Amino acid sequence: MIQRSQLDLRKFVVPEFICGHGALQLAGRYARNFGMKQVLLVTDPGVRAAGWAGAVGESLVEAGVSFTVFDSISVNPRSRQVMAGMETYLAEECNGIVAVGGGSPMDCAKGIGIASSNMRDIRTFEGVDRVPVPAPPLICIPTTAGSSADVSQFAIITDEERKRKIGIVSKAVVPDISLLDPEPLTTMSRDLTVDSGIDTLSHAVETYVSNASSPMTDVHALEAIRLITSTLPAVLEEPDNLNLRFSTLLASLHAGLAFSNASVGAAHAMAHSLGGAYDLVHGRCNALLLEHVMAANYEAEPERYNRIGAIIGRGGATPAEKVAAFRRALGVTETLAAVGVREDAIPALAEAAYNDPCMVTNPRNFTCEDIERIYMYAF
Numbered sequence: 001m002i003q004r005s006q007l008d009l010r011k012f013v014v015p016e017f018i019c020g021h022g023a024l025q026l027a028g029r030y031a032r033n034f035g036m037k038q039v040l041l042v043t044d045p046g047v048r049a050a051g052w053a054g055a056v057g058e059s060l061v062e063a064g065v066s067f068t069v070f071d072s073i074s075v076n077p078r079s080r081q082v083m084a085g086m087e088t089y090l091a092e093e094c095n096g097i098v099a100v101g102g103g104s105p106m107d108c109a110k111g112i113g114i115a116s117s118n119m120r121d122i123r124t125f126e127g128v129d130r131v132p133v134p135a136p137p138l139i140c141i142p143t144t145a146g147s148s149a150d151v152s153q154f155a156i157i158t159d160e161e162r163k164r165k166i167g168i169v170s171k172a173v174v175p176d177i178s179l180l181d182p183e184p185l186t187t188m189s190r191d192l193t194v195d196s197g198i199d200t201l202s203h204a205v206e207t208y209v210s211n212a213s214s215p216m217t218d219v220h221a222l223e224a225i226r227l228i229t230s231t232l233p234a235v236l237e238e239p240d241n242l243n244l245r246f247s248t249l250l251a252s253l254h255a256g257l258a259f260s261n262a263s264v265g266a267a268h269a270m271a272h273s274l275g276g277a278y279d280l281v282h283g284r285c286n287a288l289l290l291e292h293v294m295a296a297n298y299e300a301e302p303e304r305y306n307r308i309g310a311i312i313g314r315g316g317a318t319p320a321e322k323v324a325a326f327r328r329a330l331g332v333t334e335t336l337a338a339v340g341v342r343e344d345a346i347p348a349l350a351e352a353a354y355n356d357p358c359m360v361t362n363p364r365n366f367t368c369e370d371i372e373r374i375y376m377y378a379f
């Protein structure tokens with residue numbers, strides 16, 4: 001275990017953001033302020049069908065900004081989709097990007113930005129600080145409360161040839177502004193609300209025990225845990241309640257400010273490996289792994305985990321048991337086997353997780369065998 005001190009040098013990067021009801025309608029004004037004349041509006045078919053891409057498009061038109069929609073994006077966005085977006089960006093002579101959607105469109109938009117400005121394949125940026133030329137201006141409007149891609153220094157793209165996710169960590173992928181409006185969250189399905197909410201919880205828990213945490217990230221991580229565990233069950237009862245939806249959005253924002261600056265840990269490393277190999281939803285992967293990683297990590301940071309347990313409050317004797325009870329109460333009861341994972345795939349999954357950049361900040365150094373064991377607990 002690496003000893004931490006509050007005197008350790010730490011930086012804290014925060015983009016501009018505006019939160020509140022109606023923030024979405026500011027898209028056009030900010031696009032114009034950034035000098036955008038031709039925007040690539042990056043979204044996905046579901047968000048488009050729900051009307052949110054159209055609402056952002058109207059705001060752009062009102063501000064006199066032209067746009068082209070790019071929505072050929074799946075969950076776990078692929079490197080080929082990023083490169084197709086780059087082709088459209090260049091062909092339409094765009095000079096800015098507006099992303100509206102969850103983590104997939106936002107990460108894809110980040111990828112399109114850096115691929116276009118550097119004229120390089122997106123897979124060449126894997127790792128930390130490997131983007132030489134800054135991206136064009138990017139405005140993000142999240143329609144889920146979980147990924148925090150709208151404030152983070154991370155973009156996760158799936159390399160479909162190698163069936164694995166690559167992590168791009170750079171200040172170059174921090175959006176120029178995030179417009180946080182609770183209204184788009186009201187069209188999320190119950191499953192998406194749960195999965196993105198547990199992603200928020202995973203970000204906050206993993207950041208709080210990260211060996212790169214700081215007094216600044218601690219404040220945001222703890223507030224995120226408090227907000228998401230106290231409001232997620234209620235929002236499932238009242239999905240149209242804007243105040244509750246806004247609380248989950250704030251939780252995601254706090255968690256994003258924390259993890260963008262102190263990174264996450266083994267649950268995310270293992271979730272990336274799992275999501276890349278099986279094309280599973282990211283938040284659900286975290287939901288199936290988090291408690292097992294917490295139990296395996298506990299001895300490295302008992303005081304920090306106990307603080308997390310005290311905030312969650314009920315459901316079990318240990319912090320890991322409380323998280324398990326929380327996800328069960330939200331209806332997440334399956335195992336890795338139930339979602340189609342094969343036991344003989346675990347060594348390869350563990351090896352990919354071992355090499356994921358998120359593993360670097362986990363409070364315990366795991367071997368591949370340790371990671372295999374944790375996957376087995378979730379089986």
Ligand SMILES: [Fe+2]
Pocket residue numbers: 147199202203268282
């Ligand atoms: Fe995540």
